[in-house]
Structures are given as C-alpha cells and as structure tokens.
Amino acid sequence: MSRKLFKFKGGVHPPEHKAESNVRPLHAAPLPGKLVIPLRQHIGNPAKPVVEVGERVLKGQMIGAADGYISAAVHASSSGIVTAIGPAAVPHISGLPDLCITLSTDGRDEWIAHAPLDYQAMAAADLRMKLRDMGIAGLGGAVFPSAVKLDPGAAHSCPTLIINGGECEPWITCDDMLMRSRAGDILQGVAVMRHLLGSTEILVGIEDNKPEAIAAMQAAAQSLDFAVDVVAVPATYPAGGAKQLIETLTGRQVPSGKLSTDIGIQVFNVGTAYALARAVHHGEPLISRLVTVTGHVLRPQNFEVLIGTPMHTLITLAGERDGSTGALMGGPMMGMPMPDLEVPVVKATNCILVKSNALFPPLPKALPCIRCTRCADVCPAALQPQELFRFAKTGDFGRAQEYHLFDCIECGCCSYVCPSHIPLVDFYRYAKSEIWAREKEKRAADLARERHEFREFRLVREKKEKAEKLAAKAQAARAQAALDQAKPAGLAAAAAPELAAAPSDADAKKALIAAALARAQAKKAGVVPKNTDHLPPGTQREIEEIEARRAKIRELARQPLESEEKKP
Amino acid sequence: MITAILVMVVLAVAVGLVLGWSAVRFKVEGNPLAEKIDAILPQTQCGQCGFPGCRPYAEAIAKGEADINQCPPGGEEGIKKLAELLGVEPKPLDEAxxxxxxKSVAFIDEQLCIGCTLCIQACPVDAISGAAKQMHTIIAAECTGCELxxxxxxxxxxxxxxxxxxLPHWKWKYPVIELKRVA
Amino acid sequence: MPSPFILDRSSVTQVMAWVLAALLPGVAAYVWLFGPAILVTLALATVTALAAEAAMLKARGYPARPFLTDLSAIVTAWLLALSLPALAPWWLIVTGTLFAIVVAKHLYGGLGQNIFNPAMVGYAVLIVSFPVQMTQWSGPLALTETSLTLAQSATVIFGGDAPKATLDAVTMATPLDALRTGLLQQLTVDEIMTQPIFGQFGGAGFEWLAAAFLLGGLLLWALRIISWQVPLAFLAGIWLAAGFLHFFDAGRFGAPWFHLFAPSVMLGAFFIATDPVSGATTPRGKLIFGFGAGLLTIIIRTWGGYPDGVAFAILLMNLSVPLIDQHTQPRVYGTSGRGKEPPA
Incomplete structure (x- = not known):
C-alpha cells in the first residue's frame, strides 16, 4: 500500500493544537430557536428565495433556489415559520449584511418528504441538477457548488479522484472526527463521485497526524467493491490545500490559471463526500455539518450543527470563558475574524476558534522588510512574496500580476515566518481585490463607451433617415401636384413649368402637414391599449389604480401652471 | 558640383517617395493618442469637462486644446494616468x-414619472428604458452616473x-503598518 | 486584523542576535591571535553606530525603540570593525561607522532600504580616503616581539603617546599586503611565501581567524539564518578564479587556499555577502551574486589598486542585484517557464 509521495515546495509547521478538540465525542448541537440562513453560502450566484414571510417550512424544504449553473440551493435546516427575508449579519470579515432567510423554529423538527435517489439509474445531468437543488457545495472552505465539479465535461474524463482529509490548519478537527466516526458514509459519497466522474484511481489523502482517521478510512475501504487508496501524507501546513495535496499524491502541478480537471484530477473534501452520501442515500439536502468549537472555551469539541445556528450558541455549548478576544471562522492561518457572534454557521464554517490574549497574543508591530526571503522559502506556490509585497505596497499592480500574484493561495505561510511581522497576505488580498475592482471598472467603462458610440451613430442615422424620408415624400408630393395641375391646364403648365412649380411646392407642403395632422388625430382617436381584454379582476383593478394616480399627477402637474397664470 | 546637386536631388526624391508611400501604406486610422487618452477616461460621458463626451475631450487633450485636470469622475488617479501617458506633471483637479x-447611479421614482422621454433623450449611454407616456426605468448596470x-x-x-x-463589491483595505511616530 | 493570527517565533532582533553570536568565535580568535585591541575597536564602533542610529531615527521621525533593539546597527558596526585594522585610530573607526549608518543606511531609507551593504560602504570610504591609516594591522602575537594590553591598545587607538617604536613593533603588513609588495618587487610567489607572515595555507594567525569566521558562518547556515547559496558560490568563485590563475602561472598568482583563508573572505562570504537587504533574493540569483563577488574579489586583488577586493566586489554585486533578481525569478507553482510571464 505504500505509495511514492512527492514533496511540495515550502510549507511550515505551526503548533497543531488538535488534541484539544478531538478527544471529546461528537455531539449534535441542540435545535436553536432561530435559524438565519444566508442565500449566498457558496461561490457563484446567490440562491433566490422561494418562500414568503409567514410561510411554514419543513426541515429540508428548499427555501432558496439555485440561480444559474454555478449556484446551489439552500434549505430550511428545521421546521418552522419564515419570519424575515432580508439583509442580516453573515459570517464575513467586513461585517456587511447580506440577504438571509430567518426561521423561527417550532421545535418539532418535522422533515419534508424525502427519499433516497437511485443514482445509478439516473442520467448524470439529472443527478447533478438534483445535487445542485440539494445544496451540495464543497465543505472544505471554498464552498464551490459540487454539481459543477462533478461534471467531467464533454471532452475530458477525470481519471483521478482525490478525497481531501488533509485538514492541515491548526486547531481544526472536524474532518478528523468525521472520518473517525463516519468513514463508511464518506466512502458511499465517494462511490457517487466515482460514478459521475468515471474515475479509475481514488486516493484519500490524510495527514499522518491523524492515525485514527487513517485506520477508520482504511477499514471502511476494505468493504468496498472498488479500490480506494488511503494515503498518509506528511503533516506540513498547507498539505491539505488542494493543489498541494495533488502534488504530494501525484507529483503533478495544476497549471496556473487552470483547473485540476484539466490534468484529469478532481479533489473533494471528506465533508463534501459525506454530504453527498446523505443526499443520495437518504435524500437529505445539505442542512448540517460538523463544526469544531475550540480555542478559549471550557470544552473544545466538535458538534453536528444545523446550518443557520448562531455561532454564540455553540460557544455557550462548549463553555464560554472570560477574557475572550473574539472568534474566528476557520483556523488561525486562514480563518476570518467574525464581526460579531450572532452570525450563523454556514456551509463554509468548519471551525469556530475563540481567541484570547493568552492563546493568540496581539501581533507585534511590523518592521520594514529586510528581504531575508524566508517567505519565499516557505511559499508553497513558489512565489517571491517579498517582491509581491513591494509591488502591492506601492500600488504597482501590473508588476504584481507579472510576478504571479494570482497564484497566491493566501495560506499565510509567508506572514507566519516573517521576522519583520509584516501582514504580507493582507497586502496580497488588498492587491487582488483592487485589481478585480479595476477590471470591473474597466469593463463598465468599455460598455459605456460602446453604448455611447452606438447612440451617436444611432442619432446620426435617425437624422439621416428622417431627412431622406422627408425628401422622398416632398418629391412624391411635388410629382403628384404637378400631375394634378397638368390635368386641367395641360398646355399652360407645360408652357410655364417654372411658374407653376413655385406655388405648387408651398401647397404641397401645406397639404402634407394637414394630412399628417389628420393622421395623427386619427391615430390618437384610434389608440387602443393592447392586451387589455379579458384581464383578471386583480390586474384590472391595478390598472385602474394606476390610471387614477396618473390622472392625479397630471392634475397636480397642471395646477402650478394655473396658479402662475393667476398671479400677474 | 553638378553631381553633388544631382545626388542630393535624387536622394530627396527617393526619400520623398518612400515617405509618401509609407504614409499611404501605413496610414493610421484615427488619432492613436486620442484613443489612448480615451481609454483612460472613465467613459461617464457626463460632459463636466466642457466637451460633449469623453471622446471629444480625449481629442481635445490630444490636440493640446484642453488640460488634463477637467475630469471629476476620473479623479486624481485619472489625472495621474493621463500625466504619465502624456509625460507631463500631474496637477490637482480643476474645481471649476x-x-x-x-460613484452613483440614477434612480427614477416610478410613482412620479410621467413618461415624458426627456431623460431618455438626455442619457448618453441609452441606459434608460421606456417610451412616451410609459414609465421609465434606469438600467442600473449600464448607468454611468453622469447626472445628465x-x-x-x-x-x-x-x-x-x-x-x-x-458583499460582492466589498474590497480589502490597504493594510496599515504603523511605523512612523504619530506626531 | 485578518489572518494569519499566529507567528513563528522569529524576529529581526533574533536574526541579528544570531549573526552577532556567530561572530563571537571570530572575535575570540582575534583576541587570542592578535591581542585585545579589536575589543576597543568593536566597542567604539558599537557606541558610534547606536548613537548615529538613534540620531538618524529621531531626525527622520521614527520611533527609536523597535529600530535600536533590532540590533542591525550593531551588526553593521561589528562587521566594519572586524574589517578594519585593529589598531586604526579612533577617528577612522568613528568616521567609517558614521558614514555606514548615516549615509549608506539612513539616507537610503533605513532598515531594509539600503542598496549597498553599509559596513562595506564605510570600509570603502575609509580605504579610499585614508589608505595609510588603514594599514595599521596588529601583527599576529606569535610574530611580534611585544604585545599590547587592552589599556595600551586603547591608548594607541585614541591617539595617546604610544612610542612609535612600540607601534612599529606590533603592527605588521597583512599577508595580502606582503604578497602585493613582493610581487611588485618582482619576487615569485614561492619566494614571498617564505616570509614569516605566511602560515600553513594562509597568513600566519590569519588563517585561524578565517577558520573561526568559517565556524560562525556554518553555525548561521545550520540555523538557516543564511542560505547555502551565497557563501558557497562566493568561496567557489574565489577558489576557481584563484586556482585558474595559479594553475597557469604559480609564480605570479597566489594559491587558491591562500586566497580563501584570508579572514576578509570568510567574513565576506558568510556575514557580508549574505546580508539579505543588499543581496540577491532568488536562489539562482544568490548563486550568481556570490560567484560574481568571489570572482571580482580575485580580480581586484590581482589587478586592482588595493590589496584586498572583498568590499569592492560585494559593493559592485550589490549594484547589480535588481538586474540579477529580475532575471532569475524561480518557477512558480503551476507555471511552465522560469521567470516572469506577462499577465494572462
């Protein structure tokens, strides 16, 4: 079973702190009174709400539908009443609110009718759509809709399927606990993935600091009807990064700017495989996940948590302690500080790490970069972080891109080792979002330029067309007039065509205007609103209301004029 | 003496021909400098610069008839880029x-709109939909915020x-490194 | 404050402290082999550097604490002091240190911003301006009839009334000077090497000082404070260049071992060329940087106007760092070619 492993470049070994939370058994968190379910929990378009305030929903009922291909649905995590659909606090570093559906749970936890899927009998595309509608998204952190990742595409298949049980971030143990306790279910999900992707080689990469998880997965793999290679990989942060795990297991690198499927490899987190198994074999959409609650709490442990549960209820459950200095979603290397603890657990929440000054002392002030290149030594993307820092700091974003800023995976290794304590990753995030914003602005400007140019062109064309039309009409009228005149006074007109032309021109114009006026009158009288027959009474009432409002506005618009007339 | 004059004349004619031919052969459509300037301008088409749109302003700058600091939507950064392109010193925005x-977008209060189409005619990027006596609506994604x-x-x-x-528009801020003493 | 929320224990202070610690074997060997005068020089340079650093920080509006405690000024002071003749007059030490800190470091923008290695700038200024005083090397104790105590050394350095005879008795031309003078007198290398100043494979005493610096350098490498590329390439550059010349005309060019075990080479290879601020940053760049410095050292020693070339070689290579770095960018994960690519 020993497989040749490859070493990815760089990496660090921060203290693991896994033993705090992986010694207590897994518990289901109790049902909270209120669930706040954000509609944007995945990469891509946010889900569109499909319920209304006041509606009763059942556990597992879809409350937000997937919008487009790269999207995923969201579901009610328990039964209850929809109390609000609107902006609410979400777990994002900015503290900005986002569209959420708030449920008041009724405690009955009543499931909507659901049944297992016969995935082998289903068409692949239908199965993928079904998974999208069941809200399956990557639970490793990126929350990319799994249905999209499970599409090997028309041209290429995906021979290698890698299941990521790396979990290299310090403190986090939810994947470890999941593998220890539900290895069989995970591999059931892997079977579905294998079915959809047509993979021939299945590798499970687990860091060698999780021997129980490796043993559990290996045992579960014995009973499968296909081969799964459970591989222990050296524990080095960030060995659990998808690109790093691919390199460790296969020795291949994902080309810059491309997807791993381009080299025939797809990677899923163990949590995603488990969610997929629940969806296919039990018909359950993604409404819960494992969350590690650790750090400055009395009983660090893992919970099975309903999506939408407020974070502070979990911290209370794990035993809140005095002296907390806020909480992170995720681990200490890549986690995000939470603006407040009312925010809900979402699909991306793998860990709630409560900070304290003892565990996470405030970072020392930064000194200038001394170009020691320790950052370059540990960078798993083989970048030159010190150069990227220089470019980002001075706003030289073009150079930053030339030096492959966008190959940075923001793992934090560079900041971790920097002897000058420079928040390097922060500078890269800033530079990236600045570049994106500028590209967006550029696109908007290009669109505006195009539309403006088209408008100019249109105006010129309309003017020309009008002029041509007028000229043609005048010509026709003139000919007609000449003909009319020629009939009664044939010879006279022929003898003096110049004399006759002048008055006839004026007459023709007059006639034209009169005709146009008459046409306009006729049109005005004859205008009938379209599609107004057989209207339902509700719409008819609405139309009447609008007409009444318009009449009133017209009235209002006229009034000041009248009053002005009276003034002098 | 005669030879020298002849040589010079022949040379002049030859070079003149080459120049004339290349002027025809490599003719550049439009004004490349104005195009580069136009690419920097924000395309708001607001006319605050005193020209009827970004392109005419770009052409005026290219001809040296307008200064580079007349575009409020472009802001300081736009001026800096123009200065860089033209090799001149950046200057502060002309407050005039x-x-x-x-950045804003126009919003039509649909309760009040009487459907007069005046705004549609004013919009430089055709970002207002509607017709006579019909309510008008701004296509927010295409509105440049020109206020016209x-x-x-x-x-x-x-x-x-x-x-x-x-959230979709949120940006990471410039990280603050406190090094200098706070006076 | 976003992630990461944990830091490795490293700090600039720690890095600089290790560099100073790694210099201690060299300092000890210096005292043992050449007498305690170097201690006076080191102390004087340290005090001057700290004072200059504090003054410049104040003038530039920077807080003094984090920058004085980062020890970088002391590292500069020690490297300069160890490059100077131990019995150089006090004003020479002060001038060199001041120039290093004020001009080469702070006028370029302070810590992390200097293009040139400050200690080497200070050294270059002194050797160009005061070539005579720069020859007051104390000879190896094994060769001099008399030796100076710490107090006597201080008296000499601070310009006290040291009898000229005493000074002459304790100072001596360095092996490199001796080689140079000998060659100018049309002597062959073999003839020159019979002089007592030459030892087993370098200069008498000097070779052991060089070995002590090598020991400290290996410590820095073992701690991963310096990378292997710069010192190895530097030494390889010296070895190859000197070996090449020696191979073709052993009579006119010194042996590679002799060139390698000049103290300035070991100090330069492990402590000065490895200065991260003014050195190359990419792995291949470091090789080029080190090798170039080694090559230039031999060229300057052989054909230049000064007996030693380490300082000028490193300064010249400092100058080419941006170019080296730009053309030696390593292959980024997932990209095919080396170096930078236009944005996609």
Whole structure:
C-alpha cells in the first residue's frame, strides 16, 4: 500500500493544537430557536428565495433556489415559520449584511418528504441538477457548488479522484472526527463521485497526524467493491490545500490559471463526500455539518450543527470563558475574524476558534522588510512574496500580476515566518481585490463607451433617415401636384413649368402637414391599449389604480401652471 | 558640383517617395493618442469637462486644446494616468469642472414619472428604458452616473443614489503598518 | 486584523542576535591571535553606530525603540570593525561607522532600504580616503616581539603617546599586503611565501581567524539564518578564479587556499555577502551574486589598486542585484517557464 509521495515546495509547521478538540465525542448541537440562513453560502450566484414571510417550512424544504449553473440551493435546516427575508449579519470579515432567510423554529423538527435517489439509474445531468437543488457545495472552505465539479465535461474524463482529509490548519478537527466516526458514509459519497466522474484511481489523502482517521478510512475501504487508496501524507501546513495535496499524491502541478480537471484530477473534501452520501442515500439536502468549537472555551469539541445556528450558541455549548478576544471562522492561518457572534454557521464554517490574549497574543508591530526571503522559502506556490509585497505596497499592480500574484493561495505561510511581522497576505488580498475592482471598472467603462458610440451613430442615422424620408415624400408630393395641375391646364403648365412649380411646392407642403395632422388625430382617436381584454379582476383593478394616480399627477402637474397664470 | 546637386536631388526624391508611400501604406486610422487618452477616461460621458463626451475631450487633450485636470469622475488617479501617458506633471483637479463624488447611479421614482422621454433623450449611454407616456426605468448596470438625466426631468423624479458597499463589491483595505511616530 | 493570527517565533532582533553570536568565535580568535585591541575597536564602533542610529531615527521621525533593539546597527558596526585594522585610530573607526549608518543606511531609507551593504560602504570610504591609516594591522602575537594590553591598545587607538617604536613593533603588513609588495618587487610567489607572515595555507594567525569566521558562518547556515547559496558560490568563485590563475602561472598568482583563508573572505562570504537587504533574493540569483563577488574579489586583488577586493566586489554585486533578481525569478507553482510571464 505504500505509495511514492512527492514533496511540495515550502510549507511550515505551526503548533497543531488538535488534541484539544478531538478527544471529546461528537455531539449534535441542540435545535436553536432561530435559524438565519444566508442565500449566498457558496461561490457563484446567490440562491433566490422561494418562500414568503409567514410561510411554514419543513426541515429540508428548499427555501432558496439555485440561480444559474454555478449556484446551489439552500434549505430550511428545521421546521418552522419564515419570519424575515432580508439583509442580516453573515459570517464575513467586513461585517456587511447580506440577504438571509430567518426561521423561527417550532421545535418539532418535522422533515419534508424525502427519499433516497437511485443514482445509478439516473442520467448524470439529472443527478447533478438534483445535487445542485440539494445544496451540495464543497465543505472544505471554498464552498464551490459540487454539481459543477462533478461534471467531467464533454471532452475530458477525470481519471483521478482525490478525497481531501488533509485538514492541515491548526486547531481544526472536524474532518478528523468525521472520518473517525463516519468513514463508511464518506466512502458511499465517494462511490457517487466515482460514478459521475468515471474515475479509475481514488486516493484519500490524510495527514499522518491523524492515525485514527487513517485506520477508520482504511477499514471502511476494505468493504468496498472498488479500490480506494488511503494515503498518509506528511503533516506540513498547507498539505491539505488542494493543489498541494495533488502534488504530494501525484507529483503533478495544476497549471496556473487552470483547473485540476484539466490534468484529469478532481479533489473533494471528506465533508463534501459525506454530504453527498446523505443526499443520495437518504435524500437529505445539505442542512448540517460538523463544526469544531475550540480555542478559549471550557470544552473544545466538535458538534453536528444545523446550518443557520448562531455561532454564540455553540460557544455557550462548549463553555464560554472570560477574557475572550473574539472568534474566528476557520483556523488561525486562514480563518476570518467574525464581526460579531450572532452570525450563523454556514456551509463554509468548519471551525469556530475563540481567541484570547493568552492563546493568540496581539501581533507585534511590523518592521520594514529586510528581504531575508524566508517567505519565499516557505511559499508553497513558489512565489517571491517579498517582491509581491513591494509591488502591492506601492500600488504597482501590473508588476504584481507579472510576478504571479494570482497564484497566491493566501495560506499565510509567508506572514507566519516573517521576522519583520509584516501582514504580507493582507497586502496580497488588498492587491487582488483592487485589481478585480479595476477590471470591473474597466469593463463598465468599455460598455459605456460602446453604448455611447452606438447612440451617436444611432442619432446620426435617425437624422439621416428622417431627412431622406422627408425628401422622398416632398418629391412624391411635388410629382403628384404637378400631375394634378397638368390635368386641367395641360398646355399652360407645360408652357410655364417654372411658374407653376413655385406655388405648387408651398401647397404641397401645406397639404402634407394637414394630412399628417389628420393622421395623427386619427391615430390618437384610434389608440387602443393592447392586451387589455379579458384581464383578471386583480390586474384590472391595478390598472385602474394606476390610471387614477396618473390622472392625479397630471392634475397636480397642471395646477402650478394655473396658479402662475393667476398671479400677474 | 553638378553631381553633388544631382545626388542630393535624387536622394530627396527617393526619400520623398518612400515617405509618401509609407504614409499611404501605413496610414493610421484615427488619432492613436486620442484613443489612448480615451481609454483612460472613465467613459461617464457626463460632459463636466466642457466637451460633449469623453471622446471629444480625449481629442481635445490630444490636440493640446484642453488640460488634463477637467475630469471629476476620473479623479486624481485619472489625472495621474493621463500625466504619465502624456509625460507631463500631474496637477490637482480643476474645481471649476466639479468635484469628484462617490460613484452613483440614477434612480427614477416610478410613482412620479410621467413618461415624458426627456431623460431618455438626455442619457448618453441609452441606459434608460421606456417610451412616451410609459414609465421609465434606469438600467442600473449600464448607468454611468453622469447626472445628465436629472436636470431635464420636469417632475424631478430622478435622484442620484450612491452605490452602497455590499458583499460582492466589498474590497480589502490597504493594510496599515504603523511605523512612523504619530506626531 | 485578518489572518494569519499566529507567528513563528522569529524576529529581526533574533536574526541579528544570531549573526552577532556567530561572530563571537571570530572575535575570540582575534583576541587570542592578535591581542585585545579589536575589543576597543568593536566597542567604539558599537557606541558610534547606536548613537548615529538613534540620531538618524529621531531626525527622520521614527520611533527609536523597535529600530535600536533590532540590533542591525550593531551588526553593521561589528562587521566594519572586524574589517578594519585593529589598531586604526579612533577617528577612522568613528568616521567609517558614521558614514555606514548615516549615509549608506539612513539616507537610503533605513532598515531594509539600503542598496549597498553599509559596513562595506564605510570600509570603502575609509580605504579610499585614508589608505595609510588603514594599514595599521596588529601583527599576529606569535610574530611580534611585544604585545599590547587592552589599556595600551586603547591608548594607541585614541591617539595617546604610544612610542612609535612600540607601534612599529606590533603592527605588521597583512599577508595580502606582503604578497602585493613582493610581487611588485618582482619576487615569485614561492619566494614571498617564505616570509614569516605566511602560515600553513594562509597568513600566519590569519588563517585561524578565517577558520573561526568559517565556524560562525556554518553555525548561521545550520540555523538557516543564511542560505547555502551565497557563501558557497562566493568561496567557489574565489577558489576557481584563484586556482585558474595559479594553475597557469604559480609564480605570479597566489594559491587558491591562500586566497580563501584570508579572514576578509570568510567574513565576506558568510556575514557580508549574505546580508539579505543588499543581496540577491532568488536562489539562482544568490548563486550568481556570490560567484560574481568571489570572482571580482580575485580580480581586484590581482589587478586592482588595493590589496584586498572583498568590499569592492560585494559593493559592485550589490549594484547589480535588481538586474540579477529580475532575471532569475524561480518557477512558480503551476507555471511552465522560469521567470516572469506577462499577465494572462
């Protein structure tokens, strides 16, 4: 079973702190009174709400539908009443609110009718759509809709399927606990993935600091009807990064700017495989996940948590302690500080790490970069972080891109080792979002330029067309007039065509205007609103209301004029 | 003496021919400098610079008839880029042409709109949909925030709404490194 | 404050402290082999550097604490002091240190911003301006009839009334000077090497000082404070260049071992060329940087106007760092070619 492993470049070994939370058994968190379910929990378009305030929903009922291909649905995590659909606090570093559906749970936890899927009998595309509608998204952190990742595409298949049980971030143990306790279910999900992707080689990469998880997965793999290679990989942060795990297991690198499927490899987190198994074999959409609650709490442990549960209820459950200095979603290397603890657990929440000054002392002030290149030594993307820092700091974003800023995976290794304590990753995030914003602005400007140019062109064309039309009409009228005149006074007109032309021109114009006026009158009288027959009474009432409002506005618009007339 | 003159004449004619031929052969359509300037301008088409749109302003700058500091939506950064392109010193924005404002889009109060089409005619990027006696609506994604539709509206139903920061538009801020003593 | 929320224990202070610690074997060997005068020089340079650093920080509006405690000024002071003749007059030490800190470091923008290695700038200024005083090397104790105590050394350095005879008795031309003078007198290398100043494979005493610096350098490498590329390439550059010349005309060019075990080479290879601020940053760049410095050292020693070339070689290579770095960008994960690519 020993497989040749490859070493990815760089990496660090921060203290693991896994033993705090992986010694207590897994518990289901109790049902909270209120669930706040954000509609944007995945990469891509946010889900569109499909319920209304006041509606009763059942556990597992879809409350937000997937919008487009790269999207995923969201579901009610328990039964209850929809109390609000609107902006609410979400777990994002900015503290900005986002569209959420708030449920008041009724405690009955009543499931909507659901049944297992016969995935082998289903068409692949239908199965993928079904998974999208069941809200399956990557639970490793990126929350990319799994249905999209499970599409090997028309041209290429995906021979290698890698299941990521790396979990290299310090403190986090939810994947470890999941593998220890539900290895069989995970591999059931892997079977579905294998079915959809047509993979021939299945590798499970687990860091060698999780021997129980490796043993559990290996045992579960014995009973499968296909081969799964459970591989222990050296524990080095960030060995659990998808690109790093691919390199460790296969020795291949994902080309810059491309997807791993381009080299025939797809990677899923163990949590995603488990969610997929629940969806296919039990018909359950993604409404819960494992969350590690650790750090400055009395009983660090893992919970099975309903999506939408407020974070502070979990911290209370794990035993809140005095002296907390806020909480992170995720681990200490890549986690995000939470603006407040009312925010809900979402699909991306793998860990709630409560900070304290003892565990996470405030970072020392930064000194200038001394170009020691320790950052370059540990960078798993083989970048030159010190150069990227220089470019980002001075706003030289073009150079930053030339030096492959966008190959940075923001793992934090560079900041971790920097002897000058420079928040390097922060500078890269800033530079990236600045570049994106500028590209967006550029696109908007290009669109505006195009539309403006088209408008100019249109105006010129309309003017020309009008002029041509007028000229043609005048010509026709003139000919007609000449003909009319020629009939009664044939010879006279022929003898003096110049004399006759002048008055006839004026007459023709007059006639034209009169005709146009008459046409306009006729049109005005004859205008009938379209599609107004057989209207339902509700719409008819609405139309009447609008007409009444318009009449009133017209009235209002006229009034000041009248009053002005009276003034002098 | 005669030879020298002949040589010079022949040379002059030959070079003249080459120049004339290349002028025809490699003719550059339009004004490349104006195009480069136009690419920097924000394409708001607001006319605050005193020209009827970004392109005419770009052409005026290229001809040296207008200064580079007349574009409020472009702001200081736009001026800096123009200065870089033209190899001149950047200068502060000419306040006579207005001050930079937060990016906004127009919003029509549909309760008030009487469907007069005046705003549609004013919009430089055709970002207002509607027809005579029909309610008008701004296509927010295409609105440049030029404010040209605000003035013509007879019932003052158009307001400029600053684009609020939301999650998809949120940006990472420049990290603050405190090094200098806070005086 | 976003992630990461944990830091490795490293700090600039720690890095600089290790560099100073790694210099201690060299300092000890210096005292043992050449007498305690170097201690006076080191102390004087340290005090001057700290004072200059504090003054410059104040003038530039920077807080003094984090920058004085980062020890970088002391590292500069020690490297300069160890490059100077131990019995150089006090004003020479002060001038060199001041120039290093004020001009080469702070006028370029302070810590992390200097293009040139400050200690080497200070050294270059002194050797160009005061070539005579720069020859007051104390000879190896094994060769001099008399030796100076710490107090006597201080008296000499601070310009006290040291009898000229005493000074002559304790100072001596360095092996490199001796080689140079000998060659100018049309002597062959073999003839020159019979002089007592030459030892087993370098200069008498000097070779052991060089070995002590090598020991400290290996410590820095073992701690991963310096990378292997710069010192190895530097030494390889010296070895190859000197070996090449020696191979073709052993009579006119010194042996590679002799060139390698000049103290300035070991100090330069492990402590000065490895200065991260003014050195190359990419792995291949470091190789080029080190090798170039080694090559230039031999060229300057052989054909230049000064007996030693380490300082000028490193300064010249400092100058080419941006170019080296730009053309030696390593292959980024997932990209095919080396170096930078236009944005996609």
């Amino acid at each position: 042409h207005g001050a930079p404002k937060p 539709c605000v003035a013509p509206c007879p019932v003052d139903c158009i307001a400029m709404v600053p684009i609020a920061e939301d």
